[in-house]
Amino acid sequence: MHDNAPIPRGGPTNVTRRTFIKGVIAGGVVVSSTAYLFRNGPLSAQAARAGTVERLMTLEVNGQSRRVDVAPNETLANTLRYKLGLTGTKLGCDRAECGACTVLVDDVPRYACSVLTHSVRGRRIQTVEGLAAADGTLHPIQQGIIEEQGFQCAFCMSGFMMATVGFLKKNPNPTREELAHGVSGNLCRCQDYDKILTALERGAQLAREA
Amino acid sequence: MGSTRLVGENYTTPDLLAKVTGRAKYAEDFRVDGMLFAKLLLSPFPHARVLSVDTTAAEAMPGVRGILRAGELPAPADTVTDLGETIRANPMGERALTDEPVYAGEPVLAVAAIDEETAAAAIEAIRIEWEPLPFVVDPLESLRPDGPNPREQGNSWGRAPSEAGGPPGELVVQSIKWASADWGEVDEGRLPEGDHQTDWSYGDLEAGFRDAALVLDETFSTPNNQHHCLETRTALAYWQNGKLFMHTGTQSAVQTVASISRWMNLDLADVVLITEYTGGGFGSKATGAVSCMIPAMLARKTNQAVMMRITREEEQMIGGLRPAVHGRIKAGFARDGRLLAVDMMTVGESAAYEAQGDAGTSGRIVSLVYQPAAMRMRSTTVLTNTPPRRAQSQPGGFQGIMLMEPVVWKAARELGIDQVAMRRLNAPVGKAQFGPPSGNGTLPHVTSSFLVECLDRGAELFDWPTRVARSGQRNGSTVRGAGVAVSSFVAGSVGFDGLFLITPEGRMIVKSGIGNLGNENVFDVHRVAAEMMGVPWDKVDIHWGDTANHLPWTCVSGGSQTTHAMTRAAHAAATDAIAKAKEIAARTLGGNAAAYRVADERVSDGARSMTLAQVAQQAIRLGGRFDGHELPENINRVTTTAATALAGQGLMGVARDTYPRDGTTFGFAAGFAEVEVDLETGRYKVLDFTAVGDSGTIIHPRNYGGQLLGRSVLGMGHALAQKTVYDQHYGLSLANRFYQNRPPTILDIPRNMQWDAVNLPDPETPVGAKGIGEPPVAAGAMAILNALSAALGDEIYRRAPVTLDTVLMALEHGRPMQEPLTAHI
Incomplete structure (x- = not known):
């Protein structure tokens, strides 16, 4: 194993050998990202073409009907955050890896970064802003977090809460193990999982008592 | 402290409602x-x-x-x-x-x-x-006689020559190459013994190795890792x-x-x-x-x-990376397990920009945590064409523990000593000393260490003897292993400012310059001042996070400084405000200021009393230093600006922490883990984990537990899965997303983890509190890797993370199959 096989090394000779980097190379080889973009400016209207989807649509968000102009390639996360001002839904990765953008679509947890807004026309969408009652009474999951001081930086928190609320609709009385599986699509980078799980369990208990 | 007990109690932090409702704006x-x-x-x-x-x-x-x-x-x-x-x-x-x-x-x-x-x-x-x-992504490749340099000037930082007695010369990049003769041992997987940038020692190293009953010489490598x-x-x-x-x-x-x-x-x-x-x-x-x-x-x-x-x-x-450290440790142990001598060498990897000190710090932490009677430490940091290195939780300390724990584990096993007893025997006690020696040759010392108490409490909570008894025993295709690891890092700085007002309405407005990372010390530390002032928590408003809001000079929240530094500053500001309140009471009501006490929102000498609200009204009438029109000269200019803007609004508590401190402040932790390995698939599962911390007095227990276990799991990520991967030929990163470089998910960790704190006050700070963020990181990582050694034998890994193919390959060949010295694989 320790045979010290020569490792290809980057050196001046190596560089000149490689033809693909010779001469002038277009600058945009690594554009910072192709995803994570949204078009919000006045120019965006020019993108509408005949035969494409109707841009103006009605979204049912947190019990309200919201009229909104949505580009065909627009994700639900961007519509919520940039068109409807619902910034409680966070973007952690924009590629369905971290779960920070989890919202409920017809009571089912979905990654809003990976859902096209036009695909949820007429569906019921719930975000973190829609959890508390109109009079400010907190949802039991929110109350559980308050009581147990769950989460640290909380950037992942709304995603965890929405995943839990969705999971409890299917399994209102989960074990700690089952609840962990219910939120296993959500990443907490403060790694406060133990306290989070305790807080969510407390929330589930409050929900059952309510 | 006053009668309103806040320190050591759980409470709901003032930012939590905004967080749960999605109103908190990032x-x-x-x-x-x-x-x-x-x-x-x-x-x-x-x-x-x-x-x-x-x-x-x-x-x-x-x-x-x-x-x-x-x-x-x-x-x-x-x-x-x-x-x-x-x-x-x-x-x-x-x-x-x-x-x-x-x-x-x-x-x-x-x-x-x-x-x-x-x-x-x-x-x-x-x-x-x-x-x-030209470029290079592997530090050792750059150190070879004909190795490429990451910058045109070279591969390491140095200083230009300076005049005798003058300031240090400016930073320059220079070229370090190790001669061909130095590279002989690389083929055996040992870090070469070239010339190093730093070299310090204390004690009689030769005598230590001569008297040793067991000498080990091991090379390990720690991972680069995104934050x-x-x-x-x-x-x-x-x-x-x-x-x-x-x-x-x-x-x-x-x-x-x-x-x-x-x-x-x-x-x-x-x-x-x-x-x-x-x-x-x-x-x-x-x-x-x-x-x-x-x-x-x-x-x-x-x-x-x-x-x-x-x-x-x-x-x-x-965003930056934790720097990888390649390390080689030669350690000599007495028959009873006492560590007699450590000869440690590290090569740290840096980006081509400012280097982190991790490679050197690793030796300082090894010196402190395992207390070798004699030690030599050599280290070099090499620049590469990889992303900027930044401090990451327990910078350097993490790598030191990750390099040394496998050596201690193997020694205890070969000497037939219980692993907890081995660490207890070599643990720092009280004002323990550590390297490197200072200019006059003496060793610095810590303010306090209760690592032995961490080990004892953890062994009890974890039921260590029962788990050790079943460690290594096979059940079908699985085998269990129980591991323990100790850890430490700096946990406090001094010299910052506290600033608050008692308003004429009797509320306490605290200005907090700490960042809000959710570990809550942006609020927690001010519980000290509120308790001293006898103000109930629901009458305390904390202003944080907007620097237009007149915030005082505050420590950097890194290296677990904040709880220590800012409880001291809060204590200093409250002490200032109490003295002023007593003086105002004596002037207003008569009597001797020294006879007055501040408690329960009042200042009283037993016979006469006034409310803090009345004191604040008087402070405004009196002006001068009472309401911030005159300020202490020793506070930072940032605090002076902030306090000047607040002058005339109430009784002002404003002071710099000038409390004495004998020693450097360090926190400690012990981690205990049990794993179960499937010998057929190489997959392993962390069954249980317990962490116990020594951070002096605990200010906010629930937050403390979250930090202790959260940082432990962050460390576990380095043991379980996280690493960088580079194409060495093109110098490009191949692990650019979460799924390629995966931090632990909730399913990677045990369902019920335990934590506890020694909760003994540090004697060198008035509140007794130290930080906790750093020590659990290595304790979490190494408790798991040591548990794997317990299950499978010492010859399992030479680098982290340890993935299932590492386990399978080692089982098949009877020795570690991942060579430790190639970067980013």
């Missing part, structure tokens, strides 16, 4: 009228020079508002310390943009446009002529009346104003930072991120607000 959640969006052009090469840039097509695109090049950035300003000492800016240090990128993914230029798609399209339309330059903050380093900037308004995440509100002013060459008073919520830092946002200059400069150029959203891929490149 940088990307703010909107400004006419806000533009910025995108970055990143280097496709690990090292190159920009020869020419053609932006004609991009500038002609509708919606493009501005393009920013590296040459337009202000030159970084020198730092002038509180003592008036000037620290010269490093002309070769990291900046926000560059025309000579030194790692793939480094930002070269930026475009601001009316939306992101337009900005991205403009970047695609920019033509750049590049000159590719993976869930909130990327997004920033929004705009200018109003010559002031820069910046929204971005940071670990340290007030200290980040200082760094932004230095980067932008602006007066402190011309920077306003809004940072009420930050989505993780782990060291990578200690005083903000230099990339925040980009929207600031574009906003100045376009005269519009500019939002720069950083994507996950960009964060992987510019």
Whole structure:
């Protein structure tokens, strides 16, 4: 194993050998990202073409009907955050890896970064802003977090809460193990999982008592 | 302390309601009228020079508002310390943009446009002529006699010669190569013994090895690792009346104003930072991120607000990494397990920019945690063409523990000593000493260590004897193993300021300059002052996260300083306010100030009393130092500015922490883990984990438990899965997303973890409290890897992470099959 096989090394000779980097190379080889973009400016209207989807649509968000102009390639996360001002839904990765953008679509947890807004026309969408009652009474999951001081930086928190609320609709009385599986699509980078799980369990208990 | 007991009690932090309702605004959640969006052009090469840039097509695109090049950035300003000492800016240090990128993914230029798609399209339309330059992504390759250098000047930092008695010479990049003869042992997987940048020692090393009953010589390698903050380093900037308004995440509100002013060459008073919520830092946002200059400069150029959203891929490149450390430790043990001698060598990997001190710090922590009678430490830090290295939780200490724990584990096993007893025997006790020796040859010492108590409590909670008894026993295709690891890191600094007001209405308004990372010390530390003032918590308002709000000089939240430093500052400010309140009471009611006591919102001497509200009203009437019109001379100028703005609004508590401290403050932790390994698949599962910390007095238990276990799991990530992967031929990163470099999920950790705190006060700080963020990291990682050794034998791994193929290969061949000395594999 320790045979010290020569490792290809980057050196001046190596560089000149490689033809693909010779001469002038277009600058945009690594554009910072192709995803994570949204078009919000006045120019965006020019993108509408005949035969494409109707841009103006009605979204049912947190019990309200919201009229909104949505580009065909627009994700639900961007519509919520940039068109409807619902910034409680966070973007952690924009590629369905971290779960920070989890919202409920017809009571089912979905990654809003990976859902096209036009695909949820007429569906019921719930975000973190829609959890508390109109009079400010907190949802039991929110109350559980308050009581147990769950989460640290909380950037992942709304995603965890929405995943839990969705999971409890299917399994209102989960074990700690089952609840962990219910939120296993959500990443907490403060790694406060133990306290989070305790807080969510407390929330589930409050929900059952309510 | 007063009768209103707050310290040591759980409570709900004042930011939690905003967080659970989604109202808490992080940088990307703010909107400004006419806000533009910025995108970055990143280097496709690990090292190159920009020869020419053609932006004609991009500038002609509708919606493009501005393009920013590296040459337009202000030159970084020198730092002038509180003592008036000037620290010269490093002309070769990291900046926000560059025309000579030194790692793939480094930002070269930026475009601001009316939306992101337009900005991205403009970047695609920019033509750049590049000159590719030599590069290297493996530090040992760079140290070879003919190895490539990451910068044209060399592969390591040094200092230019200075005049005798003069200030140190300026930082320069120089070339270090190890002679061919040094490389003989690489083939055996041992770190070569070349000349090192630093070399310190104490005690009689030769005698230690001569007297040793067992001498081990082991080489291990620790992983490079992204911080993976869930909130990327997004920033929004705009200018109003010559002031820069910046929204971005940071670990340290007030200290980040200082760094932004230095980067932008602006007066402190011309920077306003809004940072009420930050989505993780782990060291990578200690005083903000230099990339925040980009929207600031574009906003100045376009005269519009500019939002720069950083994507996950960009964060992987510019967010920074924990530096890998290759280490070789020769250790001699007496028959009873006592550590007699350690000869330690490390090679740390750095980016081509400012180097972190991890390779050297690793020896300091080994010296402290295992107390060898004699020790020699040599280390070298080598630059590579990989992303910037930044401090990451327990920087250097983590690597030291990760290099030393396998040695201690193997020694205890060979000597037939219980692993807890082995660590207990060698643990630092009380004001324990550690290396390196100071200038006069004496060893520095810690303020306190209760690591033995951590081990005893942890062994009890974890039921160590029962788990050891079943450790290594096979059940079908599985085998269990129980592991323990000890750890430590610095846990406190001194000399910062506290500032609060008691208002004429009897409320207490506390100004907190700490960043809000969610570990809650931005609020917790002020419980000390509220308790001393006898003010109930529901009458305390904490102002944080907006530096227009008159915040005092505060420590950097890194290296677990904050709880220690800022409880001291809070204590100092409360002591100041209590003295003033007693004096006001004596002046107003008569009697001797010394006879008065402050408690339960009143000042009283038993016979006479007045409320704190009345005291505050009197303070305003009296003016002078009572209400902040006269200020102490020893407070920082930032605090003076803040306090001056608050003068005349009530009784002011304002003071600098000048309490004495004998020793350097360190925190300690012990971690215990049990794993179950499937011998057929190599897969292993962490069944149980317990952590016990020594952080002195515990201020907020629930928060403490979250930190203790949270940092442990962060460490576990290094043991289980996280690492970088580089194509060594092209110098490009191959693990750029969460799924390729995966931090632990909730399913990777045990369902019920236990924690406890020794909770004995540190004798060298008035509140007794120390920090906790760092020590659990290595304790979490190494408890697991040691548990694997317990299950499978010592010869399992030579580097972390230990994945299932590591386990299977080692089982099949009877020795570790991953060679430790190649970087990024």
